[in-house]
Amino acid sequence: xxxxxxxxxxKIFESATEVFVEKGMDGARMQDIxxxxxxxxxLLHYYYRTKDHLFNAVFEKIAKKMFAKFxxxxxxxxxxxxxxxxxxxxxxxxxxxxxxxxxFLLNEINRNPARIRKxxxxxxxxxxxxxxxxxxxxxxxxxxxxxxxxxxxxxSIAALSVFPFAARGILExxxxxxxxxxxxxxxERKEFAADFVIRAIxx
Amino acid sequence: xxxxxxxxxxKIFESATEVFVEKGMDGARMQDIxxxxxxxxxLLHYYYRTKDHLFNAVFEKIAKKMFAKFxxxxxxxxxxxxxxxxxxxxxxxxxxxxxxxxxFLLNEINRNPARIRKxxxxxxxxxxxxxxxxxxxxxxxxxxxxxxxxxxxxxSIAALSVFPFAARGILExxxxxxxxxxxxxxxERKEFAADFVIRAIxx
DNA sequence: TTTATTTTTGACCAGTTGGTTAAACTATAT
DNA sequence: ATATAGTTTAACCAACTGGTCAAAAATAAA
Numbered sequence: 001x002x003x004x005x006x007x008x009x010x011k012i013f014e015s016a017t018e019v020f021v022e023k024g025m026d027g028a029r030m031q032d033i034x035x036x037x038x039x040x041x042x043l044l045h046y047y048y049r050t051k052d053h054l055f056n057a058v059f060e061k062i063a064k065k066m067f068a069k070f071x072x073x074x075x076x077x078x079x080x081x082x083x084x085x086x087x088x089x090x091x092x093x094x095x096x097x098x099x100x101x102x103x104f105l106l107n108e109i110n111r112n113p114a115r116i117r118k119x120x121x122x123x124x125x126x127x128x129x130x131x132x133x134x135x136x137x138x139x140x141x142x143x144x145x146x147x148x149x150x151x152x153x154x155x156s157i158a159a160l161s162v163f164p165f166a167a168r169g170i171l172e173x174x175x176x177x178x179x180x181x182x183x184x185x186x187x188e189r190k191e192f193a194a195d196f197v198i199r200a201i202x203x
Numbered sequence: 204x205x206x207x208x209x210x211x212x213x214k215i216f217e218s219a220t221e222v223f224v225e226k227g228m229d230g231a232r233m234q235d236i237x238x239x240x241x242x243x244x245x246l247l248h249y250y251y252r253t254k255d256h257l258f259n260a261v262f263e264k265i266a267k268k269m270f271a272k273f274x275x276x277x278x279x280x281x282x283x284x285x286x287x288x289x290x291x292x293x294x295x296x297x298x299x300x301x302x303x304x305x306x307f308l309l310n311e312i313n314r315n316p317a318r319i320r321k322x323x324x325x326x327x328x329x330x331x332x333x334x335x336x337x338x339x340x341x342x343x344x345x346x347x348x349x350x351x352x353x354x355x356x357x358x359s360i361a362a363l364s365v366f367p368f369a370a371r372g373i374l375e376x377x378x379x380x381x382x383x384x385x386x387x388x389x390x391e392r393k394e395f396a397a398d399f400v401i402r403a404i405x406x
Numbered sequence: 407t408t409t410a411t412t413t414t415t416g417a418c419c420a421g422t423t424g425g426t427t428a429a430a431c432t433a434t435a436t
Numbered sequence: 437a438t439a440t441a442g443t444t445t446a447a448c449c450a451a452c453t454g455g456t457c458a459a460a461a462a463t464a465a466a
Contacts, residue, residue, distance in 0.1 A: 008443080026229035027314070030424060040445050045425060103313040106369050110306040111230070113372035120376040144402075151378060151388060152395045159366035164358055166309050166369060169316035173323040175354060185354060192355045199347075200403040211413080233454060243415050248455060 009047050011037045016048075017058050021104045025055050025111065056115070059108060063119050066105060069094050070158075074128060080136045080143065084157070085194040091161050092190045096183075102165040125150070143201045153201065160193040212250050214240045219251075220261050224307045228258050228314065259318070262311060266322050269308060272297050273361075277331060283339045283346065287360070288397040294364050295393045299386075305368040328353070346404045356404065363396040 015037035019028045030051055034041040048054035073087045095102065109116045129147055133140065145153060164171055164186065172182045218240035222231045233254055237244040251257035276290045298305065312319045332350055336343065348356060367374055367389065375385045 024227070024229060024310070024314070026227065029422090031422095041424090042426080042446085043444060046443075049425095051424065100313075103309060106306060107227070107310040107313075109370070109372035110303075110310075111227070113375070116373055117376050120373065120380075123377065123380075125377065125381060149395070151381060151383060152392060152399075155367055155370075155374060156363055156396070156399055158370075159362040160359055162370070163362035163366045167312070167358075167361075167365070169309075169312035170319055170323065171354075171358060172316070173320050174326065174328065177323075177326075178328060178354060180354060189355060192352070193359070196355075196359055196403045199405070200399045202402070232452090234452095244454090245416085245456080246414060249413075252455095254454065 008037075008039065008043070012039070012044060012047055012054075013057065013061075016044075016054050017062070020055060020058050021062070021100050024104065024107055025051075028055075059115065060119070062101060063105060063116065066101060067119065067123075074131055080139055081198050084197055085191075087157070088161060088190050088194045092186060092193075095161065095165050096186055099165055099168065102162045103168070106162075106166055142203055144203055145201055156200075157197055160196065161189070164189065211242065211246070215242070215247060215250055215257075216260065219247075219257050220265070223258060223261050224265070224303050227307065227310055228254075231258075262318065263322070265304060266308060266319065269304060270322065270326075277334055283342055284401050287400050288394075290360070291364060291393050291397045295389060295396075298364065298368050299389060302368055302371065305365045306371070309365075309369055345406055347406055348404055359403075360400055363399065364392070367392065 012033070016028075016033045019033045019036055023029075023032075028051075030044055031041055033054075034044055037044075044054065048057060069091050070087075072090070073083050076083055076086060078086060129150055168182065171185070175182060175185055215236070219231075219236045222236045222239055226232075226235070231254075233247055234244055236257075237247055240247075247257065251260060272294050273290075275293065276286050279286055279289060281289060332353055371385065374388070378385055378388055
């Protein structure tokens with residue numbers, strides 16, 4: 001019964017995602033995932049042979065979902081500054097809805113760097129730079145952006161939105177003492193980060 | 204024999220640090236730590252009653268070491284811009300020598316946010332702001348820094364140096380395709396991050 | 407040397423974990 | 437209805453894990 005199949009398999013996948021994201025690969029228990037899905041533990045192994053298989057399926061989906069959020073920026077028909085503003089609005093909103101993803105991904109990537117390599121291989125940065133150069137060739141001379149500085153710039157842009165979520169546990173503690181909620185801080189950040197980057201790259 | 208005591212206890216602590224940082228609390232095995240220290244597993248429990256005790260000791264020491272690196276910036280007798288340059292030089296050099304610390308700390312903080320709260324409570328941010336205001340009262344009007352934007356600014360500054368290490372697994376993969384080594388990227392970053400921040404805060 | 411104290415060890419244990427298996431159940435096809 | 441194939445379960449297992457304990461070894465005190 002393909003219908004029920006999908007239901008069960010999906011239920012397993014969703015439960016696994018929740019448990020893995022919260023506890024990490026090492027901390028997650030197959031029994032937890034089974035309970036969470038309301039099924040027998042053996043059924044997990046029926047659909048996904050091992051814990052590793054299940055984890056890899058979950059990890060790959062999440063990683064792709066995360067990377068996909070960076071893509072739209074490059075084909076949007078906007079000025080460079082508006083692209084930056086657009087990116088932070090979109091990306092931070094996405095992370096607000098999936099606040100545990102950064103910490104999960106960073107941790108698992110660190111635990112097994114090889115796993116992410118396959119996904120990275122599909123990214124063509126040279127081409128990315130060419131697109132950027134073409135789309136903004138007339139306004140690019142107003143900014144401190146060169147082909148050489150792209151890695152530094154890109155990682156800085158990502159850092160400003162990803163880091164606060166990855167470091168939420170500390171940040172929340174500090175903000176609390178100042179009477180600021182993490183949500184307010186993050187909402188404010190959409191604009192702050194964009195302004196920050198724009199000023200930093202302006203000649 | 205207090206002499207030998209210290210030796211053994213220290214050897215355990217160092218081994219535990221290495222294993223915990225590499226594998227995390229969940230991934231670390233007491234047997235691994237014992238092997239690493241060249242002693243019997245029961246001896247771990249003799250000095251540190253449980254895995255939790257041992258982990259907490261390790262975690263607290265590392266967290267304090269990490270936070271301590273932020274402090275010198277506030278009492279150095281330098282202009283604001285030089286303080287920023289000084290910070291990145293010092294902080295990134297420290298992380299170059301302890302490249303796994305960011306991922307470890309972020310992960311464990313995320314796994315148990317309560318643990319870090321105690322350490323944060325000692326930080327007086329209001330006082331920090333007062334110091335900054337006093338030390339740089341004549342040059343502060345040249346920058347876009349207000350009491351309200353301090354959390355956004357501070358977290359941004361930290362993000363630029365910490366994030367690349369936390370995301371090393373991804374970053375290294377991307378840099379590799381461009382023929383850049385992580386070490387070169389990180390060395391370059393000491394200056395890039397400082398310039399980036401300084402331009403971003405300048406009026 | 408003898409005694410008392412501390413440090414270190416090997417053997418062991420109970421609980422947990424990922425994974426297996428044979429049987430029961432369900433749905434589809436003949 | 438009955439055989440067939442796919443789905444789900446309860447019971448089970450071997451390996452592993454943190455932790456214990458009594459005895460041995462090493463050190464200090466008498």
